[in-house]
Amino acid sequence: MNEKALRILEYPKIIDMLTGYASSPMGKELCRNLMPSSDISEILQGQMETSDALTRVMKKGSLSFSGIRDIRGSLLRLKVGSTVGMAELLNIAATLDVALRAKSYGRREADAEDQDSLEGLFAQIEPLSNLNHEIRRCIIDEETMADDASPTLKSIRRQIKLTNERIHSQLASMVSSQNIGSKLQDNLVTMRNGRYCLPVKAEYRSQVQGMIHDQSSTGSTLFIEPMAVVKLNNDLRELGSKEKEEIEHILDTLSELAGESAVMLEQDIAVLTRLDFIFAKASLSRTYNGSEPVFNENGYIHIKKGRHPLLDKKKVVPIDLILGKDYRMLIVTGPNTGGKTVSLKTVGLFTLMGQAGLHIPAFDHSELAIFDDVFADIGDEQSIEQSLSTFSSHMTNIVRILNAADAKTLVLFDELCAGTDPTEGAALAIAILKTLLNRHVTTMATTHYSELKVFALTTDQVCNACCEFDVATLSPTYRLLIGIPGKSNAFAISGKLGLPAHIIEEAKKNIDVQEQNFEELIADLETSRATIEKEQEELSAYKAQVESLKKRLEEKHDNIAKQKERILNEANEKAQNILQDAKDYADHTIRTMNKLSKSGGVDMKALEQERSRVRDKLNQSNNRKKAAPTVQKAKVYAASDFKQGDSVHVRSLDLKGTVVSQPNSKGELSIQMGILKSRIHFSDLEPIDEEVISTPMINKTGSGKIKMNKAAHVNTSINLIGETVDEAMIDLDKYLDDAYLAHIPNVTIIHGRGTGALRKAVHEKLRKSKYVKSYRLGTFGEGETGVTIVEFK
Template sequence: MNEKALKTLEYFKIIDKLIVLAGSGLGKELCKNLLPSSNLEEIIKAQTETTDALSRIFRKGSLGFYGVHDIRPSIKRLEIGSTLGAGELLHISSVLDATLRIKAYGARAAEENTGDSLDEMFNTLEPLSPLSNEIRRCIISEEEIADDASSALKSIRRSMKVTNDKIHEQLNAIVSSQTSKSLLQENIVTMRNGRYCIPIKQEYRSQFPGMIHDQSSSGSTLFIEPMAVVKLNNDLKELEIKEQEEIERILAALSNQAGEYKEQLEQNIKILPQLDFIFARAALSKQMKCSEPKFNDRGIVNIKKGRHPLIDTKKVVPIDIVLGKDFNLLVITGPNTGGKTVSLKTVGLFTLLGQAGLHIPAFDGSELAVFEEVYADIGDEQSIEQSLSTFSSHMVNTVSILEKANYKSLVLFDELGAGTDPTEGAALAMAILSNLHKRQVRTMATTHYSELKVYALSTEGVSNACCEFDVETLRPTYRLLIGIPGKSNAFAISSKLGLPSSVIDDAKNLIGSQDKSFEDLIAELNNSRIAIEKEQEEISNTKKEIEELKRKLEEKSNRFDNAKERLFAEANEEARKILQEAKDVADRTIKNFNKWSTDGGLGKDMENERNALRERLSKTESKLAIKPGKKNNKTSKAGDFKLGDSVNVLSLGLKGIVNSLPNAKGDLFVQMGILRSQVNISDLELIDEPVITGPNLNRTGSGKIKMSKASTISPEINVIGKTVDEALPLLDKYLDDAYLSHLPQVTVIHGRGTGALKNAVHAHLKKTKYVKTYREGAFGEGGQGVTIVEFK
């Protein structure tokens, strides 16, 4: 990709965000050098890796790449047999520790059968734990080797300590001696040239035997190594040399051991930065709330709810952009500050990011095309150094673009043809766009020229688009509307800002009739669009309501089916008990019959037993028999029945509540418990009951409620201890009854608990149409353990 497009579209600002998310220097270097690719296979591979890494982050959390150092120079030295320093070996150990941690993160659990594109890289890593542990055992820091690195080193350091102790003992004895105090400048032991010395006054030099190693700047003090410790100091020096030789031997041994794993170390330091780079891309995707775009080689761009990543997430407005399917040239018009340039930059930047293997901040299913080049002429291109005007600078860029662009290019023009005479600029812009359109170059251009709006309307394969503008608030909405040309709104904006209407009328008269008609047509199209969008929104809301009602109906049907199955099961169990009881009675009767036959007392005892069985059967029959319904001796008219009236259903022998008014045939619906059935008025008998009347009771249209209903409805329902599935059907039935009974408000007792039952109750109340308000109980009403419901 050309450098100019990358800078113009602010690609490197996104790369800066990516660099911050990498954990190692090598990973940051890969991020810094990331450029878009034009190879479809490479792009898809990179996108898949980013997606798989993001999936792992969501599943297992972030992966840190701290401790990954650049050990490539050390590996080169190992290849030629050099000995590494302590710091280099520690870096190798640090890399191996990071390798172990990262490989453990990449390991899949036994139950995970599916793999992804990163498995091979994780599996190829070699932690080499024995080598890492040996380095850590021998080396404490870059300046310190452990005593236990070897037995010889431990022995040498023990001897050095003994020798040191002897030297200090001798020197302390000299310093604290009464005969030496007058000779000393100070009662201290110091070091000069790596030898222990004592500061002696110049005038007493001849009285103190030893080797002079230094003198003070004034010459009054000589630093003398006493003869008593010269041999000990010599012994200490020899031990220090042996110590250094042993340390070099230890480092050489560790280097030889590391050299045996050169290939594994090279492989690790090749894979670790790659994984760091991939997981940085995934972390950026998570940070910017991105998704993986689908790629094609057909030049089709379809961005869904795209958000420019450099605009504040609280202010950015998602846009939908389509290009390359039904049209390959998009002309965007509308007033300034309306978001036209942002739309151009969004398409260009998304293309660059996607082809670099990065996700884009847009909805799932967004589609991008693979372009070999992206050309962008956006922003103020005035060049003082080259003495070029804005128009000239833009034209230099345009000439270059026309020369290089082909059908595999994406071209973005901002305010094409601006900066010169409007008539000539419009003609020039039209010619440039026509040239690119004929060559099948995917192009987007912003403009103010009405001529280009007409060109887009009249040319096949070219489409208009505009950035919506709210004239009432004088603010852009930043929504991109494809297929609709933008209206300049200059007159409307000027009028809102206070320009006299006479001036605006004069300006309108100066516009040609064709231009005026065209602007009026655009305004009419825009009004039609707004009306259609409102209708679509209403249709969408209606569909949602229908779906919700359908869901509720299915739930009720499922509850009815479950209740029916439970009743059948209970009936079967009851029948089984009855059969068992009958069998037991029959067995007992036969046993008694045999006994009586043997004893000769057959007559009287058998008669008594028969009477007992007859009484028992009579009782059972009275329980099970369905009593025939009474005939309706009273003729009722359709007008006699009102909603909420209590009635007897004669054929069923059940009481119910009128749920609907009679139709032309005299049929109406009656609610009998959980059963709602259509019944003819000839099969109904009104129940005369006391009524309650009042100014606030005209809810069913009758102006009264039946005493029988109101008196049986409690002002509260207790669902504590029930599950949500058990509580909601009870609550639904209770609310229906309470509403039909005209209770002004009721109390739902659900308790505190985990809050799940309370939340479910509130959600149900929110969807119940005849509920006016609901609130938690106040102090003295039950607090958070109850909900007070008020009906409409």
């Protein structure tokens, strides 16, 4: 990739962000050297590693690589048998600590899914716990060897300690003695040249036997090593040499042990560096909620809700862009500060980031093409030096681009051929774009020239786009609209800012009639687009309501079928019980009669009692039949029984509705059932008496009772789009009353996004309402900021 395009598209700033997430010097070095690739296998491998690292971070938390040291120089010396110092050995131990931590992090659970692309890297890590433990056991810090590093060192240090104690004891007795103590400058023991001495006054030199090692700057004090401790000092010096030799021996042993593992240490440092780099990419993706793009090699770009990663993610407006499938070239027009350059840079930067193995801040399954090179000529002062802002310097860059561009390159132009005569500039821009189009170069350009809008409308493989601008508020929306040319809006903006109308009218006279008609056509297209978007929002809301109603009907039918089956089963079971009871009682009666007959003499009293029991049993059965509810036959109504505005029950659908028309010649009436309206024959209808209800929100007088006719059929949403604030507040107030009386728990208010004035008024109304429990903006799938969800008390 050429350096100029990388700088213009601000790729180095992304690399700086990435480098900040790496922990080790080598990992930061890999980040700084990351460049976009055109090898698809290398790109896909980099993307897969970033995605797998991000998945692990989401599941198990972040993996820290702090502690990795650059031990590559030490490893080179160890390989040739050299001895390294304590600081270098501690650096090896610190790196092995990270290796052990990474090895533990990389272990997968027994029930884990298939291996990911990082499994092999984690498997290559060798923590070398024995070496690490030995270094930590022997070395305390960069200047201190532990006493237990070896038995010999421990013995030497014990002797040094005993010798020091004997020297201090001997000198302390001399200092405290009357004979020597009075001849000392200070009653203390000091060291000179590594030997213990006493500060003796110069005039007593001959009275203190010993070796002079130093004197004070004035010459009044001599530092004498008494003869009584000379041998002890010599012993101490000899023990110090032995200690140093033993430390060198221990370092030799540790270096030899580390040298045996030099190859594995090299592998560890390489793998840990690679993992540090990969997890830095994952951390960067996490900051801007990135996703792995899909790649192709046919020049097709489809960005879904893309956000420029260097802009504030709370304020940036996502863009949707398609390029390279039905058209190879995109011409973006519109007013200044409308987001054209940001859209251009977003496409270029996403391409560079994707081909470098980095995730892009866009929705899942956004698609990018793989290009051999990216060229950009973007003329804003933020990215191009002032000395290069002339037409000639831009043309020099364009010539360089034309010499190198082919079907495997992406070319981005900002304000193509601006800065010169508009007529010549537009003609030159069209010629350049035609040249690139003939070479099948994927191109995106921004412009103010109307001629380029016409060129896009009349040329195959070229498409118009614009950045939306709200003339009412004189502010851009930063939305990129594909297929519609942009309007400069110079007259509208000037009028809003106070330019007199007669000046604007005079300016319009100076515009070619054909060009003015073209601008008016663009304005009509924008109006039609806004209307279509509004209707699509309404259709989406209606579709959601229909789906909800359909689901409720299906659930109701399922419940009816289940209840029917249950009632039939219970009836069959009850009938079986009744039959069995009757059979048992009849058998008992027959047996009793036979018994009385066989007894020889007929006991009339006993027979009469048995007859009475049978009669009582029959009476009980008859009483149960009378008590059982009888199914009344449905009453048949005439067409004249139904009047416009009456509440009715639709038998076949088991729904309530309202009559909205008189019956036709076939006896069919139009019935409004929620959001559905259908023609129903009068034979399928029956009137419903309006319920009279009372509510605590209304006073408890006679006026507190109201008819529940319309409230019973209130829709679960209201659409206020297209209404003024005053109109909307009147409709909303009535709708909230009806919805609350209908006992609807939640309703949706559709107010659209627009300028936000209608949404603000709706929220103010809801805040003051006595029977609104809570309200919130919609989430993804509910309409987002275009709707408000209300919950009643």
